[in-house]
Amino acid sequence: MTLTTTAVVAVAATLVAVTQAGSTPSPSPSPRPERPPYNGTGPTMLRFGCHQLVIDRIDPLVNPGAIPSPHQHQIVGGDAFNASMRLSDISASSSCTTCSYSDDFSNYWTSNLYFGARNGSYKRVPQIPNHTDWDGLDEFTPRTNGGLVAYYVSPGKSEVTAFKPGFRMFVGDAALRSAPQGRWNLSSQTCFRCYSGPDFGGDRLPPCWDPAVDTQHLPDRPCYGIRSNVVFPTCWDGKNLDSADHKSHVAYPVEGPHVFDGINTAKECPPSHPVKIPQVMVEIIYDTTVFNDPSEWPEDGSQPFVLSTGDRSGYSQHADYVFGWKGDALQRGMDAGCIAAHCPGLATQTVEEATRCKVRELVDEKYEGWLDTLPGDPPQPPVTASSALTPCPTTPRGKGNGKGKREGKGKAEGNGKG
Numbered sequence: 001m002t003l004t005t006t007a008v009v010a011v012a013a014t015l016v017a018v019t020q021a022g023s024t025p026s027p028s029p030s031p032r033p034e035r036p037p038y039n040g041t042g043p044t045m046l047r048f049g050c051h052q053l054v055i056d057r058i059d060p061l062v063n064p065g066a067i068p069s070p071h072q073h074q075i076v077g078g079d080a081f082n083a084s085m086r087l088s089d090i091s092a093s094s095s096c097t098t099c100s101y102s103d104d105f106s107n108y109w110t111s112n113l114y115f116g117a118r119n120g121s122y123k124r125v126p127q128i129p130n131h132t133d134w135d136g137l138d139e140f141t142p143r144t145n146g147g148l149v150a151y152y153v154s155p156g157k158s159e160v161t162a163f164k165p166g167f168r169m170f171v172g173d174a175a176l177r178s179a180p181q182g183r184w185n186l187s188s189q190t191c192f193r194c195y196s197g198p199d200f201g202g203d204r205l206p207p208c209w210d211p212a213v214d215t216q217h218l219p220d221r222p223c224y225g226i227r228s229n230v231v232f233p234t235c236w237d238g239k240n241l242d243s244a245d246h247k248s249h250v251a252y253p254v255e256g257p258h259v260f261d262g263i264n265t266a267k268e269c270p271p272s273h274p275v276k277i278p279q280v281m282v283e284i285i286y287d288t289t290v291f292n293d294p295s296e297w298p299e300d301g302s303q304p305f306v307l308s309t310g311d312r313s314g315y316s317q318h319a320d321y322v323f324g325w326k327g328d329a330l331q332r333g334m335d336a337g338c339i340a341a342h343c344p345g346l347a348t349q350t351v352e353e354a355t356r357c358k359v360r361e362l363v364d365e366k367y368e369g370w371l372d373t374l375p376g377d378p379p380q381p382p383v384t385a386s387s388a389l390t391p392c393p394t395t396p397r398g399k400g401n402g403k404g405k406r407e408g409k410g411k412a413e414g415n416g417k418g
């Protein structure tokens with residue numbers, strides 16, 4: 001399919017001029033868009049929806065074979081997903097995928113978001129698809145059932161090397177409860193966007209770029225929906241498909257973690273990890289509006305959302321990736337100079353076909369509706385950093401949906417329950 005000019009303009013509207021691609025978001029980002037050259041010879045940014053494949057408490061990377069693993073995930077992609085997965089070509093052992101690109105049998109997974117009501121009960125926050133349909137060119141992503149939007153970026157033909165069969169990687173740290181103290185500032189690599197108005201209000205700049213709406217921790221105020229973005233490193237050691245921590249075989253560029261700009265990936269990879277790989281990002285949007293009734297929020301003013309890791313700070317957000325594109329499909333896509341959900345030579349499937357791809361839950365536990373504990377009841381150390389509720393200037397549309405119920409009145413225990 002040939003891309004129309006309007007599609008390119010629609011993309012350009014979400015990107016800003018990137019003059020110096022640095023490791024931190026610009027302090028005063030300009031909303032002025034620059035049209036990127038997605039014209040068949042320049043950069044590629046694949047962007048496509050993947051339905052939820054399964055929600056389960058297993059983790060073949062970090063806790064292989066454990067049924068259940070300590071915390072719950074949502075998984076998307078190919079149906080070879082299992083509690084343990086060998087370093088093999090999973091495109092050969094999958095029979096279907098939940099992703100719009102039908103040769104992508106990769107698996108992607110992240111933690112889930114729960115609302116912790118004042119009375120101590122929990123409910124999983126529903127997800128909503130990204131609203132953008134690229135002027136009609138992407139019918140899948142706006143109709144995605146749960147799941148996430150996956151992105152792959154290459155600066156141009158032959159600029160990146162696609163992953164090898166069996167490759168996997170992990171980014172983030174499920175144990176973090178405060179800003180990471182490591183070598184890099186990772187605020188450009190994982191963030192939550194607090195929509196400031198209805199219909200994805202405040203959504204002007206690329207993920208993790210806008211200090212007005214993006215934070216590395218969970219937003220401390222009511223939002224019109226929360227989006228989570230997690231970006232993977234862009235350099236590889238060129239040898240290992242995995243490593244003991246699932247991280248050391250990949251690395252950030254010499255200049256630091258590359259912000260997601262939809263165009264570039266890394267200026268210079270370190271000698272230890274010389275191979276430039278596609279920049280992979282996942283994006284999940286949670287509809288928090290039904291939980292914005294202040295009478296259901298903790299009485300100490302802290303925010304009520306908690307990741308399935310047991311984390312009320314949000315710093316533990318992490319993502320796992322097992323590569324599974326068939327044959328050389330990903331390399332061809334990265335070299336094709338194309339954008340979004342259609343790329344010459346890459347097969348796609350309909351939203352209905354993808355819906356039929358499922359895997360069975362291995363852990364039999366309730367995770368929808370009101371729950372007494374998070375799945376697996378992971379420990380929830382109190383968040384100590386100031387997280388006082390900042391009043392929202394406008395009234396979120398979900399406010400009042402709690403119908404004024406106040407079961408928790410008089411017995412609220414604030415945050416840190418469990």
Ligand SMILES: *[C@@H]1O[C@H](CO)[C@@H](O)[C@H](O)[C@H]1NC(C)=O
Pocket residue numbers: 014047130131132200203205206227285
């Ligand atoms: C949808 O995806 C586009 C393209 O990356 C992004 O710029 C935009 O912020 C997303 N929209 C929402 C509501 O998250």
Ligand SMILES: *[C@@H]1O[C@H](CO)[C@@H](O)[C@H](O)[C@H]1NC(C)=O
Pocket residue numbers: 037038039040041042
């Ligand atoms: C595509 O964009 C690149 C980068 O801006 C440019 O060098 C090239 O001339 C463009 N090609 C066409 C066919 O427009």
Ligand SMILES: *[C@@H]1O[C@H](CO)[C@@H](O)[C@H](O)[C@H]1NC(C)=O
Pocket residue numbers: 079080081082083084359
């Ligand atoms: C998952 O692994 C188990 C144990 O090895 C195996 O019996 C089962 O067939 C696998 N399921 C899938 C979908 O591959």
Ligand SMILES: *[C@@H]1O[C@H](CO)[C@@H](O)[C@H](O)[C@H]1NC(C)=O
Pocket residue numbers: 117118119120121296370402405406407
């Ligand atoms: C806790 O509060 C929620 C929200 O008001 C309510 O729906 C739920 O039933 C309550 N749970 C218990 C155990 O009272």
Ligand SMILES: *[C@@H]1O[C@H](CO)[C@@H](O)[C@H](O)[C@H]1NC(C)=O
Pocket residue numbers: 024025179180185186187
């Ligand atoms: C990381 O960078 C962001 C944006 O520049 C800044 O707000 C934050 O304080 C930095 N965090 C650390 C731990 O240095």
